[in-house]
Amino acid sequence: MRPLVAAALGAALALSTALPALAHPTVELAPTLPTDLTHARTDNVEYLGRFPEHTGTAGGRVVGDVFFVTDPRGVYAYDVSSPEKPLLLDSVTLYQNGLGAALAQEDPDTDGSILLVDGSPSPGTSNTLQVVDVSNPRDLRIIGSAPVSDHTWTCVSTGPGGNALGHTKDRSGKPGKGVPDHAQGDGCAFAYGRSGHIVDLRNPTAPVLLSDKSWRTSTGYNTPYTHDLTEIRPGLVMSAGNQNVLMDTSDPTAPVLLNTIGDPNRFGGFLGYHSVEWAQDGKAPIAVFGTEIGPRTAGVPVTQYVGSDCEGDNSVIETWDVRALVEAIEAYEDGEMSAREVQQVESQRLDAFDAGGRGIFVQGQAPGHVLYCAHWMEPHADFDDGGLLAISYYDRGTRFVQVGADGVMTEIGWITPAEGYSGSVQWIGTASDGSGEVAYIMDYRRGVEVVKLDPGIDATGVVVQQADVVAAGATVTPLGAGDGGVPTSSAVAAAFGVTLAGVELFRRRRAQANA
Numbered sequence: 001m002r003p004l005v006a007a008a009l010g011a012a013l014a015l016s017t018a019l020p021a022l023a024h025p026t027v028e029l030a031p032t033l034p035t036d037l038t039h040a041r042t043d044n045v046e047y048l049g050r051f052p053e054h055t056g057t058a059g060g061r062v063v064g065d066v067f068f069v070t071d072p073r074g075v076y077a078y079d080v081s082s083p084e085k086p087l088l089l090d091s092v093t094l095y096q097n098g099l100g101a102a103l104a105q106e107d108p109d110t111d112g113s114i115l116l117v118d119g120s121p122s123p124g125t126s127n128t129l130q131v132v133d134v135s136n137p138r139d140l141r142i143i144g145s146a147p148v149s150d151h152t153w154t155c156v157s158t159g160p161g162g163n164a165l166g167h168t169k170d171r172s173g174k175p176g177k178g179v180p181d182h183a184q185g186d187g188c189a190f191a192y193g194r195s196g197h198i199v200d201l202r203n204p205t206a207p208v209l210l211s212d213k214s215w216r217t218s219t220g221y222n223t224p225y226t227h228d229l230t231e232i233r234p235g236l237v238m239s240a241g242n243q244n245v246l247m248d249t250s251d252p253t254a255p256v257l258l259n260t261i262g263d264p265n266r267f268g269g270f271l272g273y274h275s276v277e278w279a280q281d282g283k284a285p286i287a288v289f290g291t292e293i294g295p296r297t298a299g300v301p302v303t304q305y306v307g308s309d310c311e312g313d314n315s316v317i318e319t320w321d322v323r324a325l326v327e328a329i330e331a332y333e334d335g336e337m338s339a340r341e342v343q344q345v346e347s348q349r350l351d352a353f354d355a356g357g358r359g360i361f362v363q364g365q366a367p368g369h370v371l372y373c374a375h376w377m378e379p380h381a382d383f384d385d386g387g388l389l390a391i392s393y394y395d396r397g398t399r400f401v402q403v404g405a406d407g408v409m410t411e412i413g414w415i416t417p418a419e420g421y422s423g424s425v426q427w428i429g430t431a432s433d434g435s436g437e438v439a440y441i442m443d444y445r446r447g448v449e450v451v452k453l454d455p456g457i458d459a460t461g462v463v464v465q466q467a468d469v470v471a472a473g474a475t476v477t478p479l480g481a482g483d484g485g486v487p488t489s490s491a492v493a494a495a496f497g498v499t500l501a502g503v504e505l506f507r508r509r510r511a512q513a514n515a
Helices: 003-017 217-219 323-333 339-343 490-515
Strands: 025-028 039-042 045-051 059-063 065-071 074-079 087-093 113-118 128-133 141-146 153-156 190-193 198-200 227-235 236-241 243-249 258-260 273-275 286-291 318-320 348-355 378-381 389-390 398-403 411-416 422-430 438-443 447-453 461-464 466-471
Touching: 039 045, 045 411, 059 422, 059 438, 065 438, 141 348, 153 227, 217 243, 217 258, 227 273, 243 438, 258 339, 273 378, 286 378, 323 339, 348 411, 378 422, 389 422, 389 438, 411 447
Parallel strands: 045 466
Antiparallel strands: 025 466, 039 411, 039 461, 045 447, 059 065, 065 074, 074 087, 113 128, 128 141, 153 190, 190 198, 227 236, 236 243, 236 273, 243 258, 273 286, 286 318, 318 348, 378 389, 389 398, 398 411, 422 438, 438 447
């Protein structure tokens, strides 16, 4: 059966690469199988199209009017001055090898000048930290690398105690979107890896791994799991893991522990918080933390995991009251409190959001989960004492949540593809006509999807869409496209049908053989 599958895939790819570039704004794509729906969504969410060429990605970041996305093939820059119509500016080949061949760099960090990716210029080789010059988004270039690999990398600037960067603008002169404004321009002087690595990037063409330094060792954080770090503002970085660790990084080579949030006994093994978001440069009274929990591992208590329905206390997005911590940090920066005193300040959990529950896709649910449950989340740029929050929830799609001033979260909309795997989501900006907020969804299976939420309209029903659309700027041309003409759904259906029929036949035969 393998030759049949290979032949089907080869035929589809050969036809697709022989066709001219897409000229029409949107093109219908038939459902992948006759009985499938493409997606379901609440009626306050509008679907604007997708970029199927970016499958395998959960990594995107916005700086000003430029959106950077990573997929297993490389790094891409899009002009998003019109958020509904992203336009490709340039790309650079950077291979994601090993696990990255299917799941590319998550949460790529950038200061608008350089961007950090764990990958390799050559296929089939070991991933290392790669430094990409993105200062000119029309001319992306790999300019340096460090001989070390890690799952996530975070830009760390020199803080107020060192070479203070101040609050700058991006290269367009506009306040940045998607990253703190203080982190743009020259804000990636160092890089922290989730495992503890510290890399000196002050000369980005010759990165230096500080092999005798570790942010984990400096802060005394020795529990087994850390997933990611976030620079809240210069001199202040928080990690997400078994606990969320807040550190003073005024000297990035020797960070100082300031506070930990979360029960150290709540999560077991390599489990815990997956990401942290603290808006307004860490001055918002509400911080948002998210977990990523998967199937149970032998020897770990079942209470630390979730069932196949993704329900439970651990597969959640949480809001925390951090007002006392905000005041303590201000006192610490003014020299009125010591680091040890800040460590004693407690924060309180306010609410937890859980999109779990078994169901069907047209109801915004899923019959189970393939791997994990909650994943990346993103607060809107206006988030302060509450506001909009977008959450990627893997099989259960993308959820839009309103956070109240009391931290209570209320779901106001969602979009759930039947064959999707929502990895992360980024707010891009207000639609050109002011009709809603545009977000890009990085879906491992479907690529980058462009959607618009109207938060001023209550959802009154569900829209089930049985045809898909390719975004105007996509480089993928559906089969059947003529010279300047509109491709037909039947041609697309035929091509995908041949490919998927072979794959499905192979899958069934293998299942029968195993049985």
